[in-house]
Amino acid sequence: MLGNFREGVTAVEEPENCPNVSEISCKYAKMFQDFLQSSSFPLWSKIDNSGFWRQLTVREGRCPAEAVVSQNAESQISEVMLIVQVCSTSVDEALMKEEFDKLSAALVQGAATCSPPLPLTTIVVQDHKGISNAAPTDCPLIPLLVPKGDKLDGTSEDKTRIHDHISNLKFSISPTAFFQVNTLAAERLYALAGDWANLNSDTLLFDVCCGTGTIGLTLAQRVGMVVGIEMNESAVSDAHRNALINGIKNCRFVCGKAEDVMGPLLTEYLGSPQQQAAASKSNSEIDDTSKTEDMIGCASYDGENIDSSKQRHDNAEGQQPMDTSVDHPTCASEVDGMDVVDCNHDENNVASGEQNCGEASLINGKPIETSSDNSLEQGKTCKDGSSSPNNNVLAANACQFKNVVAIVDPPRVGLHPTVIKALRTHPRIRRLVYVYISCNPDSLVANGIELCTPTPEKQEKNKGNRGWRSMSSAGLARQRTKSMPNSEPFIPKRAMAVDLFPHTPHCEMVMLFER
Incomplete structure (x- = not known):
């Protein structure tokens, strides 16, 4: 899919020769496209939010690094999850179930007849009735194909998930959870x-x-x-x-x-923050009192001893913040x-x-x-x-x-x-x-402005939302810094x-x- 929804320009390309999509994903997209040609259910339209078939997502899980022998990227893929998004508004449930059975059979058969056979771990249907392509995480999920569940700590693992590996760690991924694609x-x-x-x-x-x-x-x-x-x-x-x-x-x-x-x-x-500020103030008062008493006690000493006493207190003062949280539990x-x-x-x-x-x-x-x-x-x-x-x-x-x-x-x-x-x-x-x-x-620039802008000497209260709609994210961030509480800014390194x-x-x- 090419173009930008916001600009009203969208084009759907054939799932072939796409450099940033794996061959396995392209093959599954082609299978799904062929199935839609014979389906009696209509394609979904964003214009009037009507139709049934919305989109296909292919999620791939790779072998651990030590198990990879071939340098071929496709051979590293060991698990595949297919997520089919539909809109079931005004659709008969029995007819929908029958269509799902046909889809599942077509995908399973298509994966098996490829040479070599494609991995297929699970097929999940997501029923989304909203306008946006980004479905909320609580949308109903209907499993069509589930593997034999692995056993984890004596219990049966969720079937609608795949596994991937990063830094030799194994990650279990559910259909709606975010995971880096690369x-x-x-x-x-x-x-x-x-x-x-x-x-x-x-x-x-x-x-x-x-x-x-x-x-x-x-x-x-x-x-x-x-x-x-x-x-x-x-x-x-x-x-x-x-x-x-x-x-x-x-x-x-x-x-x-x-x-x-x-x-x-x-x-x-x-x-x-309030407790820490109070603790810091209390420590400061204790240090000032201790300094005064020691200086009075040192009045009869010679200048050298006075200097030594000041040096000892300077050292103790520098070490005091290390023990703040011990002396003042939160x-x-x-x-x-x-x-x-x-x-x-x-x-x-x-x-x-x-x-x-x-x-x-x-x-x-x-x-x-x-x-x-x-x-x-x-x-x-x-x-x-x-x-x-x-x-x-x-x-x-x-x-x-x-x-x-x-x-x-x-x-x-x-x-x-x-x-x-x-x-x-x-x-x-x-x-x-x-x-x-x-x-x-x-967004990084906007967040950086709020993190790094020094606290203003005179804070300004928010004056409502007048004009905020026309502001850039950076402009809004600069506006918020005017009411930032007194704090030390960060420095980009x-x-x-x-x-x-x-x-x-x-x-x-x-x-x-x-x-």
Whole structure:
């Protein structure tokens, strides 16, 4: 399909000799096209939202790197998922089922008669009745062809999924979950992000917009803990499954919009900005009092001793921020409706809850109750701000990691302003290394403006939405910086383009921000 819907120009080409689509995908597209010629059901029209057949998506899963012998790219594909999108409005259910049976038989037979036979793992129908081609994740899915399910931890695995490999890790992919189409280039992309982020065992990594957990899981062995955030519930389920498949036990995945959960998660692990500001002020007052008392006590000493005393206090003053979170444990009093989860690397906790690690996550800001009594230990939310055992959990989480890193892989529109504000204004994130993976340079520019613009001396309140419709994304970002709370801006350090989409104008941009 060529052209641009927004400009009203669309052309459908024959699925042959297309350089940026695999031969297997082209062959399945040709089979589907031939079937439509004989189908009694009409093609869907965007103009009046009528018709039945909408589109075909081919998802491919590759063998692990060590299993690949031939250099032929097609021979590396071991699993294929076919997703057929339809619109069932005013269609008889019995006739629709009969047509699906014919389609399934045609695709299975077509795959078997090819030389060599094409891999075919599962066929899924997505019933989408809206106008946009991008269907919501909760659209009904109808499995037409399912393989014999693998066994995972004694239970039958979901049949409507395929598997792919990145960096020798195995990833389970459900029909609606996001996964990079160019997995070989994705390996280079994720390795680059990890190298720039300067990861180590003392790193707490926030994987924002994590999808099926590919970035966080590929970097998990290089960090102390990964906290992934994703709004697609099936993708979060895949992420949990992928961690279990690969034996990775230091990851937690949270289901919810990043703009809803980023702030509460920062508070859970690092303490709230208000608490940190109060702790910093308290430490400053203690230091000033200690200085005054020592200077009075040193009045009878000679000048050399006074200088030595000043030097000792200067050294102590420089070391004080390292112990802030120990002396002032944090509390989740400002995180409404949220349970605290101890995700320290205690092997007993991990072993007893490896499948449920991170399942005390958030959906629409509410905790999910874990079904196993052996899940990770949960604490009660501190409602009144008073001291409780949970403070020890939070303090341990905050103090365990000296380095806090966020890797974000947002949709084309970029990061939500609330997420940018939460990351920029948290005072505990002193050594944040911000690696931005974006397939839309315009949104990267807009987000960069909000991250890097110094806080204005006089903040301006938003004056409504007058004129915002005519503003560019960069213009809107400049407008939002005028009301940005006082915070230290980031500085862009490095940038590199990674071509994940050959023969197209699109590429991924990796940019490193530090402060």
